[in-house]
Amino acid sequence: xxxxxxxxxxxxxxxxxxxxxxxxxxxxxxxxxxxxxxxxxxxxxxxxxxxxxxxxxxxxxxxxxxxxxxxxxxxxxxxxxxxxxxxxxxxxxxxxxxxxxxxxxxxxxxxxxxxxxxxxxxxxxxxxxxxxxxxxxxxxxxxxxxxxxxxxxxxxxxxxxxxxxxxxxxxxxxxxxxxxxxxxxxxxxxxxxx
Amino acid sequence: xxxxxxxxxxxxxxxxxxxxxxxxxxxxxxxxxxxxxxxxxxxxxxxxxxxxxxxxxxxxxxxxxxxxxxxxxxxxxxxxxxxxxxxxxxxxxxxxxxxxxxxxxxxxxxxxxxxxxxxxxxxxxxxxxxxxxxxxxxxxxxxxxxxxxxxxxxxxxxxxxxxxxxxxxxxxxxxxxxxxxxxxxxxxxxxxxx
Amino acid sequence: xxxxxxxxxxxxxxxxxxxxxxxxxxxxxxxxxxxxxxxxxxxxxxxxxxxxxxxxxxxxxxxxxxxxxxxxxxxxxxxxxxxxxxxxxxxxxxxxxxxxxxxxxxxxxxxxxxxxxxxxxxxxxxxxxxxxxxxxxxxxxxxxxxxxxxxxxxxxxxxxxxxxxxxxxxxxxxxxxxxxxxxxxxxxxxxxxx
Amino acid sequence: xxxxxxxxxxxxxxxxxxxxxxxxxxxxxxxxxxxxxxxxxxxxxxxxxxxxxxxxxxxxxxxxxxxxxxxxxxxxxxxxxxxxxxxxxxxxxxxxxxxxxxxxxxxxxxxxxxxxxxxxxxxxxxxxxxxxxxxxxxxxxxxxxxxxxxxxxxxxxxxxxxxxxxxxxxxxxxxxxxxxxxxxxxxxxxxxxx
DNA sequence: GATGAATGAGCTTTCATTCAT
DNA sequence: GATGAATGAAAGCTCATTCAT
Numbered sequence: 001x002x003x004x005x006x007x008x009x010x011x012x013x014x015x016x017x018x019x020x021x022x023x024x025x026x027x028x029x030x031x032x033x034x035x036x037x038x039x040x041x042x043x044x045x046x047x048x049x050x051x052x053x054x055x056x057x058x059x060x061x062x063x064x065x066x067x068x069x070x071x072x073x074x075x076x077x078x079x080x081x082x083x084x085x086x087x088x089x090x091x092x093x094x095x096x097x098x099x100x101x102x103x104x105x106x107x108x109x110x111x112x113x114x115x116x117x118x119x120x121x122x123x124x125x126x127x128x129x130x131x132x133x134x135x136x137x138x139x140x141x142x143x144x145x146x147x148x149x150x151x152x153x154x155x156x157x158x159x160x161x162x163x164x165x166x167x168x169x170x171x172x173x174x175x176x177x178x179x180x181x182x183x184x185x186x187x188x189x190x191x192x193x194x
Numbered sequence: 195x196x197x198x199x200x201x202x203x204x205x206x207x208x209x210x211x212x213x214x215x216x217x218x219x220x221x222x223x224x225x226x227x228x229x230x231x232x233x234x235x236x237x238x239x240x241x242x243x244x245x246x247x248x249x250x251x252x253x254x255x256x257x258x259x260x261x262x263x264x265x266x267x268x269x270x271x272x273x274x275x276x277x278x279x280x281x282x283x284x285x286x287x288x289x290x291x292x293x294x295x296x297x298x299x300x301x302x303x304x305x306x307x308x309x310x311x312x313x314x315x316x317x318x319x320x321x322x323x324x325x326x327x328x329x330x331x332x333x334x335x336x337x338x339x340x341x342x343x344x345x346x347x348x349x350x351x352x353x354x355x356x357x358x359x360x361x362x363x364x365x366x367x368x369x370x371x372x373x374x375x376x377x378x379x380x381x382x383x384x385x386x387x388x
Numbered sequence: 389x390x391x392x393x394x395x396x397x398x399x400x401x402x403x404x405x406x407x408x409x410x411x412x413x414x415x416x417x418x419x420x421x422x423x424x425x426x427x428x429x430x431x432x433x434x435x436x437x438x439x440x441x442x443x444x445x446x447x448x449x450x451x452x453x454x455x456x457x458x459x460x461x462x463x464x465x466x467x468x469x470x471x472x473x474x475x476x477x478x479x480x481x482x483x484x485x486x487x488x489x490x491x492x493x494x495x496x497x498x499x500x501x502x503x504x505x506x507x508x509x510x511x512x513x514x515x516x517x518x519x520x521x522x523x524x525x526x527x528x529x530x531x532x533x534x535x536x537x538x539x540x541x542x543x544x545x546x547x548x549x550x551x552x553x554x555x556x557x558x559x560x561x562x563x564x565x566x567x568x569x570x571x572x573x574x575x576x577x578x579x580x581x582x
Numbered sequence: 583x584x585x586x587x588x589x590x591x592x593x594x595x596x597x598x599x600x601x602x603x604x605x606x607x608x609x610x611x612x613x614x615x616x617x618x619x620x621x622x623x624x625x626x627x628x629x630x631x632x633x634x635x636x637x638x639x640x641x642x643x644x645x646x647x648x649x650x651x652x653x654x655x656x657x658x659x660x661x662x663x664x665x666x667x668x669x670x671x672x673x674x675x676x677x678x679x680x681x682x683x684x685x686x687x688x689x690x691x692x693x694x695x696x697x698x699x700x701x702x703x704x705x706x707x708x709x710x711x712x713x714x715x716x717x718x719x720x721x722x723x724x725x726x727x728x729x730x731x732x733x734x735x736x737x738x739x740x741x742x743x744x745x746x747x748x749x750x751x752x753x754x755x756x757x758x759x760x761x762x763x764x765x766x767x768x769x770x771x772x773x774x775x776x
Numbered sequence: 777g778a779t780g781a782a783t784g785a786g787c788t789t790t791c792a793t794t795c796a797t
Numbered sequence: 798g799a800t801g802a803a804t805g806a807a808a809g810c811t812c813a814t815t816c817a818t
Contacts, residue, residue: 006803039788153355154380161351161355182341182344185384189381416791417791428798429800431793493690574733618780622812
């Protein structure tokens, strides 16, 4: 019953609770209370606590991917595409603070400690960046010797680390727009063909 | 006695165990066994499980800071300083894989969920980068409009995200040297005054 | 409706499930699935899980009693009656393995832990044996000093313990016929008037 | 620490609690309270709830076997040996009512539902009976055509079923001595060579 | 200082039972 | 009558922490 209202209610509750206390400190009963269902109901929709986290990842990142791709498709200039990606990423973080916190904190842990789990959705997200680089290299805007594999991680890492600032401290020193532009500028300048 | 043999044995054991299973899954008895002391002995040197993690952070990052500062002091060119920082960071990650894993995975969590804790040592580490930028701006090598506060986090985030590759996958596609140089090149190009 | 189709379907399903996993490990949902009804339907026919077990006992043992009595009524020689009882008991065990397992395993438990429950049907079954002894004593075939109350339990106990062999191990060393005859022979010889 | 006081205290507590409520209804916390230890302490001595039951079986049956063998060794007449076995069995049941209840009720269940477990101790106990029969056949007292394998189970089954009377009803109609003698008399008469 | 047996609070998960449809 | 989603009480087990030795 994937389309059920309860499934989503639990996911949204879990985002709130995981953001507040972290995955390990979160109690099933907290999520149940937040979702206004009984503890047992959660197990009608998920196999266990960890399954909630994984489902959350898959579903929420999927949504984000769709949105970013739509935003980027409207552009042809790879430089602008990078800026849009950065902007979109940071905006998403601000709009969905709680989700962003969970992704920031728990996604990495699960990548490491849950060996069986390959976070393909996350990889797909980051690969949007390398796709942009390839485009730029083809059109001669970006340097051919730039490694998209290194670039995509560097660019994502830069945005991710900046997001942490927003999540940890409640008072952002720099505006989202300013930050996104600043970061993408550095990276664009860094791989521009001269 | 801070310099006690046991104190350090426990820290080193904790690094191993935390790297292997993560902080939350790690058992005190595992650390005790790894350190070849009794469970109770740990509580003669640390207040609780979390105190081990914090002590570990403080002490190990302190060591790293000393080393990086020494390496950078030998240079005067801020461009080379950035490259050295990147190189040093990635080399450290490779040499101290287990420590790097713990810092990667647990440092962020603790920043968030342990509100009382200000990770000053970590801030000090990242501030080395902004110090370099300031130097470069003063000497006219780097653009004046570059924001050191944004730059330092972007640069660190890029390196940090690359490190995750090393930690998660056992086969690095790019050499440390190549990667460090590539990343610092992008960033140097990105803030160079033209 | 006691004779309802569903009532019996549930009983038969319960026999299967209880035999497979035991009463305590059996889930209502397992019985429901086996009976091809909804979980809730079971509660239209039975008060609770334990009520299924008790109903099962009463109804199934009643059937057995009718059959044994019919088989014995054809005989007049109390010695042959005993042999027929033994034969009938072991044959029933083999034909209704699952039912036999449930009676073997759960009947005793329920006698003990469900204080309110007097298993009158079971007593009626065992009393068939003492009825035979009385007959034999009246006709002078069996010793007058034999205690029917002790004999009936011993005889039943002997058959019951042998049944366990069939239920636990899948390969019977002795044939049913041989075993029934052997056991009844020992007991007949044991109370024969000389 | 098999010889520890606590190990035995927990076993004895478990006998009491299992006898009172049955294995499945027994709570670990009940056993802990009865043994005057903390819940967690039980897990220092046993792997899980079921491990307590198995340990209980092995250890207590071992004790009984030693005692019966000692009692029987003093005799040479196989007829008397059988009577002694019956007497010893029923006396044991009366003296250790709670243990007897647990063995009666739970030993069979575990034989069936815990496939991996071979109750060798129990088999050893019942084999004492077949050993006696063999002796009697060798010395020409018992019929050669008697099957020790069937006899041992029948004899044990008879005693076992009688024990249930003692356990279920609190008022024994027949004395232990009378019952033991009556049952063994039937069986002795039943296999005597004439 | 060092030990490790003992503690007991705490949490995930199960499942008999209910009840709105 | 029939359904099965929802409930929530209940309990086995873990493990950080303590403290008598």
